[in-house]
Amino acid sequence: MKGLLVKDLRIAAEQKTLLALMLFCALICLFTMRDPTFVIGYMCLICATLGSTTCAYDEMNKGMSFIMTLPYSRKVYVFEKYLFSLMMGLGAWVLSTILATACMFILKKPIGAEYFSTVFMFLSPIFLIPGVMIPIILKFGHARSRIALFIIVGIVLALGGILSLVGSVNIGMGNYFFDAGEVYGMIRVIPMRDIAAIITIITILFFVASMMLSLALIKKKEY
Amino acid sequence: MKIIINNSSMVPIYVQIIQQIKAQIADCSLKDNEALPSVRALSKDLNISALTVKKAYDELEADGFVTTVHGKGTYVNGNNSEFIKENRLKEVEDEIRTAIEKADNYAIPREQVREMFEMLIED
Amino acid sequence: MIKIDGLKKEYSDFKLDISVEFENGTINGIVGTNGAGKSTLFKAILGLISYKEGVITINDKNVRDFKYDDKERIGCVMTDSFFSETFSIKDIAAIMKATYKSFNRDAFIKKCEEHKLPLNKKIRDFSNGMKAKAKVLCALSIDTDVLILDEPTVGLDIIARDEILSEIRDYMEENENRIVLISSHISSDIEKLCDTTYMINDGKIVFHDDTDRLLGDYAALKVDEDSFEKLDKSHIMAYKKEKYGYECLTNEKEYYSENYPSMVIEKMTVDEMMMIIIKGEKV
Numbered sequence: 001m002k003g004l005l006v007k008d009l010r011i012a013a014e015q016k017t018l019l020a021l022m023l024f025c026a027l028i029c030l031f032t033m034r035d036p037t038f039v040i041g042y043m044c045l046i047c048a049t050l051g052s053t054t055c056a057y058d059e060m061n062k063g064m065s066f067i068m069t070l071p072y073s074r075k076v077y078v079f080e081k082y083l084f085s086l087m088m089g090l091g092a093w094v095l096s097t098i099l100a101t102a103c104m105f106i107l108k109k110p111i112g113a114e115y116f117s118t119v120f121m122f123l124s125p126i127f128l129i130p131g132v133m134i135p136i137i138l139k140f141g142h143a144r145s146r147i148a149l150f151i152i153v154g155i156v157l158a159l160g161g162i163l164s165l166v167g168s169v170n171i172g173m174g175n176y177f178f179d180a181g182e183v184y185g186m187i188r189v190i191p192m193r194d195i196a197a198i199i200t201i202i203t204i205l206f207f208v209a210s211m212m213l214s215l216a217l218i219k220k221k222e223y
Numbered sequence: 224m225k226i227i228i229n230n231s232s233m234v235p236i237y238v239q240i241i242q243q244i245k246a247q248i249a250d251c252s253l254k255d256n257e258a259l260p261s262v263r264a265l266s267k268d269l270n271i272s273a274l275t276v277k278k279a280y281d282e283l284e285a286d287g288f289v290t291t292v293h294g295k296g297t298y299v300n301g302n303n304s305e306f307i308k309e310n311r312l313k314e315v316e317d318e319i320r321t322a323i324e325k326a327d328n329y330a331i332p333r334e335q336v337r338e339m340f341e342m343l344i345e346d
Numbered sequence: 347m348i349k350i351d352g353l354k355k356e357y358s359d360f361k362l363d364i365s366v367e368f369e370n371g372t373i374n375g376i377v378g379t380n381g382a383g384k385s386t387l388f389k390a391i392l393g394l395i396s397y398k399e400g401v402i403t404i405n406d407k408n409v410r411d412f413k414y415d416d417k418e419r420i421g422c423v424m425t426d427s428f429f430s431e432t433f434s435i436k437d438i439a440a441i442m443k444a445t446y447k448s449f450n451r452d453a454f455i456k457k458c459e460e461h462k463l464p465l466n467k468k469i470r471d472f473s474n475g476m477k478a479k480a481k482v483l484c485a486l487s488i489d490t491d492v493l494i495l496d497e498p499t500v501g502l503d504i505i506a507r508d509e510i511l512s513e514i515r516d517y518m519e520e521n522e523n524r525i526v527l528i529s530s531h532i533s534s535d536i537e538k539l540c541d542t543t544y545m546i547n548d549g550k551i552v553f554h555d556d557t558d559r560l561l562g563d564y565a566a567l568k569v570d571e572d573s574f575e576k577l578d579k580s581h582i583m584a585y586k587k588e589k590y591g592y593e594c595l596t597n598e599k600e601y602y603s604e605n606y607p608s609m610v611i612e613k614m615t616v617d618e619m620m621m622i623i624i625k626g627e628k629v
Contacts, residue, residue, distance in 0.1 A: 002444040002445070003441050003442070003444040003445030003446075004445075005444075006440050006441050006444040007429075007430075007441045010433065010437050010440070010441070011430065011432070014432050057430045057432065058430065060430065060431075061426070061427070061430070061431060062426050062427045063427055063428065063429070063430055064427075065389075065394055065424055065427040066422075066424055066427040066428050066429065068392075068393070068394050069392050069393075069394070069417075069420070069422050069424070070417070070445055071414045071415075071416075071417035071418045071445065071446070072414070072445075073414070220396075222394065222395045222396060223389070223394040223395070231613065233599075233603070233611075233613075235558065235561070235562025235563065236558060236561060236562060237558055237562065238562070261519075263515065263518055263519040263522075264519070266515070267512065267515045267516075267519070270511075270538045271537075271538060271558070272373065272537075272538070272539065272540055272541045272556075272557045272558055273373070273518070273541055274372070274541035274542070274556050274557065274558055275556075275557070275558035275561075278556075278558060
């Protein structure tokens with residue numbers, strides 16, 4: 001898998017302008033916004049797409065045909081994509097958490113269960129985004145995958161909105177007002193921490209299921 | 224070893240190679256026991272397929288001019304000059320015989336053929 | 347040896363049906379019109395497409411059972427597919443090094459420099475000729491038993507083509523057991539390089555012979571209508587109606603030059619032979 005990782009790391013390195021800009025904005029946000037946790041969400045969202053970006057690069061210009069002639073089996077190819085996505089996503093998550101925590105510390109904000117729940121909440125896009133994007137690119141190619149990306153972002157924002165109703169946590173994207181109903185009243189009772197755990201577990205399972213799907217998709221594909 | 228191939232000649236390429244190697248053996252520019260270039264090397268120099276060179280070498284070996292040692296290469300046989308002379312005589316003889324046969328086929332009388340021959344040989 | 351036994355693949359517009367063996371130590375040329383099945387054949391060998399019928403083995407191992415170590419021993423150049431164009435030669439070298447144990451980075455870089463390929467520029471900024479060279483040098487930079495080249499010289503000028511053919515010859519010289527399969531539309535490439543030439547049309551191998559026989563014993567006979575009627579057709583493979591009469595393909599040039607001394611007999615390129623076989627009639 002090493003060769004594939006080297007290839008994908010180089011593709012990620014290609015995005016250096018984007019990543020540098022991201023870091024720059026993140027740092028600015030850290031010190032101008034009142035809620036440092038925004039940075040975690042921001043960096044995680046962007047880095048969660050790196051894995052599927054490499055899929056898109058591979059697929060461009062009919063490149064997949066050549067890649068499939070490399071000695072790696074199709075299974076290894078898929079597995080590496082998910083592994084790489086995890087590496088990038090978790091890396092971003094750890095880094096951004098460190099930055100945000102440092103900032104919280106400096107700003108003398110409370111670092112407690114609520115804070116950590118929010119932090120853990122941002123693990124979900126790391127599993128969700130590659131989970132959705134990778135099979136789509138494998139099946140449909142990178143062109144149609146863009147539409148899928150917009151849909152995902154929409155879902156994440158919506159989720160954010162729902163969560164902000166449930167707890168008192170401002171996840172930095174503003175408060176959304178929904179015509180909630182009693183269902184939300186029930187969810188309101190469950191502590192934030194547990195919701196974060198549930199969502200994280202669901203997205204991890206989704207991630208694994210996605211990998212199974214991708215493995216099945218690539219088996220049939222003709223290049 | 225210099226070989227020049229004429230691509231537009233009607234003579235097949237491997238025959239041209241054979242002829243030129245034989246000529247070089249005859250005039251001693253290729254010495255007894257000297258190594259010929261490898262099949263691949265010669266095919267590269269001449270820009271032709273290796274199989275063509277191999278055919279030429281195989282035929283030269285069958286005719287007794289060279290010997291191929293598996294894994295080492297192809298070498299000119301010793302004592303070739305006499306052999307070549309004899310071979311060449313035979314070649315010319317065969318050509319003359321063919322001309323005579325053809326004349327017979329076309330019902331050209333032998334006397335006329337002899338006259339033709341005398342005339343040509345005067346040139 | 348590459349053995350293709352009863353390979354059958356169906357597409358909506360044509361069917362591939364091929365059985366052929368390629369011996370060790372040979373450079374094999376595959377010619378045919380676009381869409382005839384050349385690339386499909388290569389893709390089947392490389393495991394890129396599926397096929398319901400047929401067995402493909404390389405040195406007696408079924409390609410379907412190939413593991414990493416086996417696949418490492420196959421090099422290939424595809425017409426329209428390579429590493430991502432955002433990579434530079436150096437990026438490619440790094441990826442190759444991490445992928446193939448036999449990859450020699452210094453030799454690869456040196457060859458690229460010899461062929462004047464910039465090491466740090468992105469492949470997308472290369473000219474067509476440079477891209478083609480990069481693909482071939484990359485495939486040649488690893489120790490392989492089989493090299494499959496799908497139109498490696500397309501779009502190249504004569505000098506670049508010559509250089510690439512030379513590299514392929516060197517590759518064969520290093521190891522006499524290697525096999526090269528090369529497809530090309532450029533007759534002269536095939537004629538200069540290949541030991542055997544196969545012609546594929548409509549998914550089938552319609553004919554094949556040693557290249558030197560193709561160049562030496564095959565010829566075109568140009569005859570008018572009357573002469574065609576009387577012509578001894580025992581060594582005619584195919585013929586095509588022309589304005590002056592008929593153009594016939596023979597594989598026994600000597601026979602006709604001896605028996606019909608006044609006949610117009612011309613050498614043919616592989617392309618021209620292909621035209622007669624595909625567009626003409628069989629005897």
